[in-house]
Amino acid sequence: MVVAGGLLLMTIVASAIITAHLQLPVFQPSTMTSENYVLYYYVKPYTRYGPFLIGILTGIYLTAKKNPLLKQWWQAALGWLCCLSLLALLVGLPYILKETPANPSVPHALYQGLHRPLWALAVTWIILACEEGYGGFIKRFLSLTFWVPLSKISFACYLIHPVFIILYIGFQETPIHYTDINFMYLFLGHLVLTLAVSYMLTVLVEKPYLLPK
Template structure:
């Protein structure tokens, strides 16, 4: 809800005061990066491996809105420029290769480095500084390239019909996923030993249960109300 309100304010400002909206956007992105850096440093938190992070630290680093607003703002910027340029930007192959390398390599590096067990505080601070915002920009480029016709086989894969079905369930899945996670982890009678081997079947189970529940929720609530709204607006 906080992101929606902030996004609405920035979007409204961009209509008549583009530079003001850009300044607010830049301030919020930079502030989010600095806050993440400060929290890691202030908590003397030197663990990078996400499996080793205590829950009390995760609450501070991942649940607070000001630590997660960066990717939301990047998504807003991508959507804004797609709308303003009307998806018509010509890039030569050299520029495309540069962008694909600059966006793909950081994702691979950050995902791999997230599994590293490091005890160096400076390394953890640097990782927190670039982790979220770098992945957001990389995914933003993939979306932009796919929409504008530069996605290649990635666009072909993401345009498959199966994702049309999944897309209709994403909002319901977003709503029901925290409940599934809570029931799976926090309602257990005994402590769970967390490792990579255990995480894979647990992850798949949570995904299947989430989308199954999202399908039921979609049929019971979203689909009827969407049909009713379409019926009212067409008349």
């Protein structure tokens, strides 16, 4: 727990310092700061591993736990209230902090340092609540068989979708004119290609390694 806590603190501090030092916004900008945002913040493992660490710890806890954490209904209700409020706050704050700061900004730095771990903690609560029988209709929705085939190719989708986006953008010889319909078609095109190629990768590469030898 000491090691995990230290690593989590390191990624929070690193993300906050980079954001303040380079005066980064809280989303990928279309201005001259875009290069700094991508090169020094967005793709760096030490700014991104917080949710992975929280996920590993959650898996260890769920595997090793012997007694339920939630013993009263009010504990579950309070947890859901905090979880949904936190998710709403994390989604809403970028609309307030939408400008690229002209000087090192404490609010921008705090948001960039904390938003990934906090989002992961909110997702962790949803998993824990569903696991212990307090998920309600959310558990029923997430347990639909519709999600099973998608869950089996989700890791391949995660790996392959940036390739299609980067290739498409790299082949463009002129700027892309923004309209809702243009980007709807771009999204649907990337989605269909990602699902199709991810399915093939899962069947041909991942699944053979899972077959009994």
